[in-house]
Amino acid sequence: MDLTIAETAERTGLTAHTLRYYERDGLMLEVPRSSSGHRRYSEGELGWIELITRLRTTGMPIRDVRRYAQLVRAGEGNEAERLEILCRHRDAVRDRLEAEARHLAAIERKIAVYLGEADNCH
């Protein structure tokens, strides 16, 4: 593959700015470079970006993603700590989604009131 940063931005939905920022901030594993120093992303990088984007999108703070990346970069032997980060996050996300679903239901009831107890909006 060997994508440029622009192509990678396109494919991942992040901006080139954000991809550089993530790398600077320690969220990426090693990103290969071309002979002229340009970043070259391939399968491995795209997969990693997908993972950290999932973590970010579900609300994991940058610092926790960085810690996870540090552990992965450190290599084998710290799987327990990685797992703990993921499990903690999973639990937090589950709880939040549950709470938000309840808030959503309340908002839907509010909408129903505006509609004079009808069921649909528009």
Place this chain on the structure above:
Amino acid sequence: MDLTIAETAERTGLTAHTLRYYERDGLMLEVPRSSSGHRRYSEGELGWIELITRLRTTGMPIRDVRRYAQLVRAGEGNEAERLEILCRHRDAVRDRLEAEARHLAAIERKIAVYLGEADNCH
């Protein structure tokens, strides 16, 4: 009732700072004052705070909450616009919760990989 700001903070889970900030920023309806100028919250205020907290918790930006509050303060006649704000938000929340649920499932699969395909964490 007539709660002080501290009691209201306690009951709503917001801080007194945040309650004042919301008021300053136009998110509140009229908040009654005691003779000495202290805020006095009762049923109506608590209900409103509960609503806007639901909107905020589900990701509605401050400016949209403010717009909604403006409409409510303006009185009857703009229910269609209020409804549109709520419906738009409801749709956005539904979409996001759905997307986050998919990300969560992917993270759970990742956890399962760490666990060697077992089902539970810890």
Place this chain on the structure above:
DNA sequence: TCTTGACTTCGAGCCCACTCCAACCCCCAC
């Protein structure tokens, strides 16, 4: 009367996560 403590306002500060320069480099087509 004096202190204590909860309140008031205004404005500044903070944290997070980007987002955007400015200045420079490199390669390719014309």
Place this chain on the structure above:
DNA sequence: GTGGGGGTTGGAGTGGGCTCGAAGTCAAGA
């Protein structure tokens, strides 16, 4: 070999949403 369109870096700027501090007011209890 020149112009343009990529890329590079370090550092500064932005926007959202609080969060805090300073200085003052007020009411109740010792």
